[in-house]
Amino acid sequence: MTVATLAPDRTWIPACPSNRLAAERGVAVLLPDGRQAALFRTFYGELYAVDNIDPFSGAAVLSRGIVGDRAGEPTVASPMLKQVFALRTGACLDDPEVRLDTHPVRERGGVVEIAAAPDARTRT
Amino acid sequence: MRQLVVIGNGMVGHRLVEAVRDRDSAGAWHVVVLGEEPRPAYDRVALSSYFDGTTEEGLRLPDLTARDGVELRLGDPVVAVDRARRAVRTAGGSVLDYDALVLATGSSAFVPPVPGHDLPGCHVYRTIDDLEAITADARTATTGVVVGGGLLGLEAANALRLLGVEPHVVELAPWLMPAQVDEGGGALLGHLVTETGVTVHTGAGVAQVVPGADGRVARVRIGEGESAREIPAGIVVFAVGIRPRDQLARDAGLELGPRGGVAVDAACRTSDPAVYAVGECASIDGTVYGLLAPGNAMAEVAADRLLGGSATFPGADTSTKLKLLGVDVASFGDAHARTEGALEVVLNDAPGRRYAKLVVSDDAATLLGGVLVGDAAAYASLRPLVGRPLPGDPLDLIAPGRGDGGAGVGALPDDAQVCSCHAVTKGAITAAIAEGAADVPALKTCTKAGTGCGSCLPMLKSLLAESGVAQSSALCEHFPQSRAELMQIVLATGITGFTELITRYGRGRGCDVCKPAIASILATQGGHILDGEQAALQDTNDRFLANIQRNGTYSVVPRIPGGEITPDKLVVIGEVARDFGLYTKITGAQRIDMFGARVEQLPAIWRRLVDAGFESGHAYGKALRAVKSCVGTTWCRYGVQDSVALAVELELRYRGLRAPHKIKAGVSGCARECAEARGKDVGVIATENGWNLYVGGNGGFRPRHAELLVSDVDHDTLVRYIDRFLMFYIRTADRLQRTAAWMEAMDGGLDHLRAVVVEDSLGIAAELEAAMARHVAGYADEWRGVLDDPEKLARFVSFANAPDTPDPTITFGTEREQPVPAGPVSLGMPTTRPHHVEV
Ligand code: SRM
Ligand SMILES: Cc1cc2nc3c(=O)[nH]c(=O)nc-3n(C[C@H](O)[C@H](O)[C@H](O)COP(=O)(O)OP(=O)(O)OC[C@H]3O[C@@H](n4cnc5c(N)ncnc54)[C@H](O)[C@@H]3O)c2cc1C
Ligand code: SF4
Ligand code: FES
Numbered sequence: 030m031t032v033a034t035l036a037p038d039r040t041w042i043p044a045c046p047s048n049r050l051a052a053e054r055g056v057a058v059l060l061p062d063g064r065q066a067a068l069f070r071t072f073y074g075e076l077y078a079v080d081n082i083d084p085f086s087g088a089a090v091l092s093r094g095i096v097g098d099r100a101g102e103p104t105v106a107s108p109m110l111k112q113v114f115a116l117r118t119g120a121c122l123d124d125p126e127v128r129l130d131t132h133p134v135r136e137r138g139g140v141v142e143i144a145a146a147p148d149a150r151t152r153t
Numbered sequence: 154m155r156q157l158v159v160i161g162n163g164m165v166g167h168r169l170v171e172a173v174r175d176r177d178s179a180g181a182w183h184v185v186v187l188g189e190e191p192r193p194a195y196d197r198v199a200l201s202s203y204f205d206g207t208t209e210e211g212l213r214l215p216d217l218t219a220r221d222g223v224e225l226r227l228g229d230p231v232v233a234v235d236r237a238r239r240a241v242r243t244a245g246g247s248v249l250d251y252d253a254l255v256l257a258t259g260s261s262a263f264v265p266p267v268p269g270h271d272l273p274g275c276h277v278y279r280t281i282d283d284l285e286a287i288t289a290d291a292r293t294a295t296t297g298v299v300v301g302g303g304l305l306g307l308e309a310a311n312a313l314r315l316l317g318v319e320p321h322v323v324e325l326a327p328w329l330m331p332a333q334v335d336e337g338g339g340a341l342l343g344h345l346v347t348e349t350g351v352t353v354h355t356g357a358g359v360a361q362v363v364p365g366a367d368g369r370v371a372r373v374r375i376g377e378g379e380s381a382r383e384i385p386a387g388i389v390v391f392a393v394g395i396r397p398r399d400q401l402a403r404d405a406g407l408e409l410g411p412r413g414g415v416a417v418d419a420a421c422r423t424s425d426p427a428v429y430a431v432g433e434c435a436s437i438d439g440t441v442y443g444l445l446a447p448g449n450a451m452a453e454v455a456a457d458r459l460l461g462g463s464a465t466f467p468g469a470d471t472s473t474k475l476k477l478l479g480v481d482v483a484s485f486g487d488a489h490a491r492t493e494g495a496l497e498v499v500l501n502d503a504p505g506r507r508y509a510k511l512v513v514s515d516d517a518a519t520l521l522g523g524v525l526v527g528d529a530a531a532y533a534s535l536r537p538l539v540g541r542p543l544p545g546d547p548l549d550l551i552a553p554g555r556g557d558g559g560a561g562v563g564a565l566p567d568d569a570q571v572c573s574c575h576a577v578t579k580g581a582i583t584a585a586i587a588e589g590a591a592d593v594p595a596l597k598t599c600t601k602a603g604t605g606c607g608s609c610l611p612m613l614k615s616l617l618a619e620s621g622v623a624q625s626s627a628l629c630e631h632f633p634q635s636r637a638e639l640m641q642i643v644l645a646t647g648i649t650g651f652t653e654l655i656t657r658y659g660r661g662r663g664c665d666v667c668k669p670a671i672a673s674i675l676a677t678q679g680g681h682i683l684d685g686e687q688a689a690l691q692d693t694n695d696r697f698l699a700n701i702q703r704n705g706t707y708s709v710v711p712r713i714p715g716g717e718i719t720p721d722k723l724v725v726i727g728e729v730a731r732d733f734g735l736y737t738k739i740t741g742a743q744r745i746d747m748f749g750a751r752v753e754q755l756p757a758i759w760r761r762l763v764d765a766g767f768e769s770g771h772a773y774g775k776a777l778r779a780v781k782s783c784v785g786t787t788w789c790r791y792g793v794q795d796s797v798a799l800a801v802e803l804e805l806r807y808r809g810l811r812a813p814h815k816i817k818a819g820v821s822g823c824a825r826e827c828a829e830a831r832g833k834d835v836g837v838i839a840t841e842n843g844w845n846l847y848v849g850g851n852g853g854f855r856p857r858h859a860e861l862l863v864s865d866v867d868h869d870t871l872v873r874y875i876d877r878f879l880m881f882y883i884r885t886a887d888r889l890q891r892t893a894a895w896m897e898a899m900d901g902g903l904d905h906l907r908a909v910v911v912e913d914s915l916g917i918a919a920e921l922e923a924a925m926a927r928h929v930a931g932y933a934d935e936w937r938g939v940l941d942d943p944e945k946l947a948r949f950v951s952f953a954n955a956p957d958t959p960d961p962t963i964t965f966g967t968e969r970e971q972p973v974p975a976g977p978v979s980l981g982m983p984t985t986r987p988h989h990v991e992v
Contacts, residue, residue, distance in 0.1 A: 043954065044954050049953060051688075051689065054688060054696075056950075057951065057960075058952055058953055059952040059958060063961060065952070065962075071662070082962065086703065086705075087962075088705035089960050089963075090693065090701065093696060093697070093701075094665070094693070095664065095689075095692065096662075096689065097631070097661070097664035097668060099630070099664065100630065101661060104664070108692060108694075109703075111665055113664070113665070
C-alpha cells in the first residue's frame with residue numbers, strides 16, 4: 030500500500046468506533062505522547078485529523094469547531110476566535126503564517142484509526 | 154490669534170463652530186460661544202422625540218469643547234453689542250472683545266396677543282425647558298389645546314397625546330399645514346390626524362384663553378359669531394409661527410430685513426462687515442427661513458468667509474418630509490404650483506389613504522414640486538428630481554406600489570442633492586462609498602448625510618446597493634439569501650434540515666457563519682437543538698450548552714427568573730460549585746455564573762442542578778437571556794406594579810426563544826427604573842395605570858436606550874405586543890443584529906414598528922402571536938433533554954479514546970481564593986477577522 034511505502038514505521042491508534050464519528054461533528058483524540066488531535070468526518074465521508082490545539086488561543090478546542098468549506102476546501106473554524114483552517118493541509122486560511130499539523134487517518138473494521146505521529150510533510 | 158464670538162448655541166450656531174473648526178487647520182480663530190440656554194446645543198428638529206423617551210443627552214449635538222480653541226459659556230445671554238468697540242456684554246456683566254461676531258440667536262415662538270395668552274398653563278414649543286414645563290402641566294390636564302395646525306402644532310399635539318392629554322388643534326386656515334400642503338392633501342391629512350385621536354378645528358381662530366377659579370387656563374374660546382365655541386383645556390400650546398430674534402442687532406443699529414431678521418448679503422454678512430448672521434435670526438434676500446437646511450447652508454458660507462473663502466448662499470431648499478402622529482407628509486419644490494403655466498398631476502386615493510400631487514412645467518417635461526400625504530415613500534427619489542427632466546410619465550412616479558423610496562437615484566446626476574439637511578450631493582456620497590464607507594452609519598459619519606431629518610436614508614441605502622462595493626445581503630459564500638429571506642424560505646417550505654436547505658437553496662457545505670444562523674432559524678421551528686444533523690450546525694457554546702472560556706473550559710449559568718431565588722436554591726449552587734471546584738461570580742444580569750467546568754463534567758453538574766429544579770439559562774445561546782427585575786410593589790415603597798411577578802412571567806414565557814442575537818429584558822416597578830429596563834431589548838416600566846413598553850435598547854459596544862413603543866397598556870396587551878415585537882424581530886432581522894440595529898435599519902423606524910406591532914398594519918399580528926404561542930407550548934429545558942438522551946450525553950467527553958481523562962492542557966491557579974485558568978493560554982485581543990468575535 031502507498032501508506033506503507035511513505036511511512037513504514039507508522040503506529041496506528043484506535044480513535045473511536047466508526048459510528049461515533051458523525052459527519053461534521055469532530056472529536057478529540059489523546060495521543061500516546063500526550064498530544065491531542067481533532068478528528069473529523071466530512072459530509073462526503075472523508076476523514077481528516079489536525080492538531081487539536083488552537084495556535085491562536087493555546088486551548089485544546091479545535092475538535093469542537095464548526096466544519097464546513099471555503100470555496101470547496103473542507104475547513105474547521107476555531108470555536109475560540111473563529112480562525113478557519115483547511116482540513117486537508119492544516120493551513121490557516123486567515124493567516125498564511127500559521128499551519129496545523131495533520132495526521133493520517135484510516136478506517137478499519139468499524140474503527141477509525143489515527144497515526145500516532147503527525148504527517149512528516151506537515152510536521153512543524 | 155483672532156477672536157470669533159458666536160452669540161447663540163442653537164443648531165446653526167453649533168454647525169457654524171464645527172465648520173470653522175473643520176476649515177481652520179492653522180488655528181487662526183479662537184472661538185467663544187455665548188449661549189442663553191443653560192445646556193449645550195441639542196437637536197431641536199428632533200425635539201419631539203423627547204416625549205418618545207429620548208433624553209436630553211440623546212438629543213445633544215457633538216460636544217464643541219472637545220475641539221481645540223472653542224470656549225462655551227452657557228446660561229448667560231448677550232445683552233448688548235458695541236460695534237464701535239467690537240465688544241459684547243452679557244447679562245452676567247462679562248465683556249468680550251471680538252474681531253468677528255456671528256449672530257446665531259435663532260427665533261422665538263410667536264404668541265398672538267389674545268386675552269389670556271399669558272395665563273399659567275400657556276406654553277410655547279421650542280426649547281427643552283418648554284417641554285419640561287409642558288410635561289409638568291400635563292400631569293393635571295385631561296384636555297389641551299394647540300393653537301396652530303402647522304408642522305409644529307401637530308408635533309405639539311402628538312406630544313400632548315403621548316403625555317396622556319387629549320389634544321385639540323385649532324387652525325385658522327381651512328386645512329392643516331397650509332404652508333406645505335394643498336387643499337386636497339390637507340383634506341386627507343385632517344382625516345388621518347383625526348383618526349389618531351386629535352380633534353381638529355380648522356377655519357377657526359382663538360378668541361380668548363379663559364381662566365378658571367384658580368387663575369390657571371381652563372378653557373379656550375374659538376371662532377366667532379355663530380360658530381363661536383369653547384373647548385375645555387388644562388393646557389394650551391401656541392405654535393402659530395416664529396419671530397426672528399433680532400433685538401440685539403436692532404439695538405446695535407444693524408440693518409434689518411423687510412419682515413424682520415438681521416439683513417445679510419449672500420456672504421451672510423450684515424451691514425457691518427465684522428458681523429455675520431446665520432440661521433433663523435437672519436434675513437437673506439429678504440427671507441427668514443424657519444428650517445434647518447438653509448440655516449446650515451448659511452453656517453457653511455459664513456465659516457468659509459471667516460477663513461478667507463468666497464462662498465455664497467446657494468439658495469434654499471424648503472422641502473420637508475415629516476411623520477406627524479404617524480402620518481407621512483411631504484412637500485417639495487413648488488408645492489403650490491405658483492410657477493407660470495404649471496400643471497398638476499394628482500392621485501387622490503382616499504380609500505388607500507394616500508394623496509399625491511406632482512407639479513410639472515407647462516410642457517410636462519420638468520418636475521417642479523409636489524405634495525405627498527399618507528405615504529411619502531416616493532419623496533426621497535422625487536425631491537432630487539426637482540428642476541430636472543422627468544424620467545417618464547409623472548403618474549407612474551406616484552402610482553401605488555411605486556414608492557420604494559430610493560428608486561431612480563441611480564439616474565440622478567452627481568450634483569443632485571440627496572441630503573438637503575446637510576447639502577450633500579449624490580456625488581459626495583458615491584465618492585465616500587468609493588473610499589470605503591460601506592454602510593449607512595459610515596456614510597453618516599463621513600458625509601453628515603442622514604443625520605438631520607433622516608428622510609434621505611432610503612436614498613443612502615439605494616446608493617450603497619447600487620454601488621459595486623455595497624455589501625450584499627448574502628449570508629455568506631454558501632447562501633445568496635439574507636437571514637430574513639432564509640427564514641421565509643424555511644417558513645414557506647417547511648424544510649427542517651440544513652442539508653436539504655443548502656442543497657436546494659445554497660452551495661457547498663456551509664461555514665461558521667451560515668451554520669449557526671440556520672441552526673437558529675430551524676430552532677424556531679421546534680425540536681431539540683442537538684437533534685441529529687442540527688448538532689453539527691451549532692457553535693461550540695450551543696453544542697455543549699455552555700459558554701466556552703479562554704482555556705477551553707465552560708461556564709454554567711442556570712436560569713434564575715427575574716433574579717429571584719430561594720435560599721435553598723442558592724445553597725445548591727454553592728454546593729455544586731464547591732463540589733466541582735468551580736469559580737463563581739454574580740453576573741451583570743442578576744444570576745450566578747460558575748466557571749471552569751471541563752466538558753466531561755457538564756452532565757454531572759447539570760444533573761445536580763436539574764434535580765434541584767434549575768434549568769438552562771441559555772447564557773450560551775442567541776436566545777432570551779435574562780429578564781432583570783427590581784423589587785417593585787413586593788417590597789419597595791415607591792413601586793406601583795408588581796415588577797418581579799411580571800419579570801418572572803416574561804422570563805418563563807420567552808425562555809429558550811432562539812433569535813438572530815441575544816435578547817435581554819427588564820421590568821421596573823416605577824419610573825425610578827432600578828431594573829435598567831431601558832438598557833434592554835425589551836424594557837417594561839410600571840405606571841400608575843399599567844405598563845410602558847420600550848424596545849430596542851442595549852448596553853454593550855454601542856449603548857442605546859430603548860424607545861417607547863406604547864404607554865399605559867394593561868398586562869394582556871403588553872404581553873401581546875411583546876410577542877409580536879419579538880417574533881417580528883426573529884423573522885426579519887439579520888444574523889447577529891440586535892433589536893437596536895434592526896430598528897435603526899428599518900425603513901420608517903420606530904413609527905413603522907409601532908404600526909406593525911400596535912396597529913397591525915401588515916396584517917401579520919395574529920400569525921406572530923400564534924408562532925409565539927407555539928414556542929411557549931413547545932418549550933422544554935435543553936439540559937434536561939440532554940440528560941435524558943444517552944446518545945447526546947455520550948458527546949460530552951474529553952477524548953473519544955479516553956472519555957474520562959481530563960484535558961491535560963487545562964490547569965488552574967488560585968486567585969482571591971478561587972480557581973482561575975493557568976497554563977498555556979495565549980489569548981489577547983483577536984487580530985484576525987475581529988468581526989467574527991461574537992458568541
Ligand atoms: C458573565 C457575564 C459578565 C459578568 O460576569 O457579569 C458576561 C460574559 C460574557 N459576555 Fe456579556 N456578560 C454578562 C452580561 C452582559 C451585560 C449586562 C446585562 O446583561 O445586563 C451586557 C450589556 C448589556 C447588553 O447586552 O445589552 C453584556 C454585553 C455583551 C456583549 C455586547 C453585546 C452588544 O450588543 O454590543 C457581548 C458580545 C456579543 O454578544 O457579541 C457579550 C459577550 C459575552 C461573552 C459571551 C463573551 C464570550 O465570547 O465569551 C461572555 C461569556 C462569559 C460566560 O461564559 O458566561 N456580552 N454582557 C454576564 C452574564 C450575564 C448573564 O447572567 O447571562
Ligand atoms: C419642535 C420643532 C421641530 C422642528 N422641526 C423641524 C424640521 O423637521 N425640519 C427643519 O428643517 N426644521 C425644523 N425646526 C426648525 C429648526 O429647529 C430651526 O430652523 C433651527 O433650530 C434653527 O437654528 P438656529 O441656530 O438658527 O436657532 P435656534 O436653534 O433657535 O438657536 C438659537 C439659540 O440662540 C440662543 N440665543 C438667543 N438669543 C441669545 C442671546 N442674546 N445670547 C445668547 N444666546 C442667545 C437661544 O437661546 C437658542 O439656544 C423645528 C423646530 C422646532 C422647535
Ligand atoms: S465580554 Fe468583555 S466585558 Fe464581557 S465578560 Fe468578557 S471580558 Fe468582560
Ligand atoms: S435630508 Fe434630512 S438628513 Fe438628509
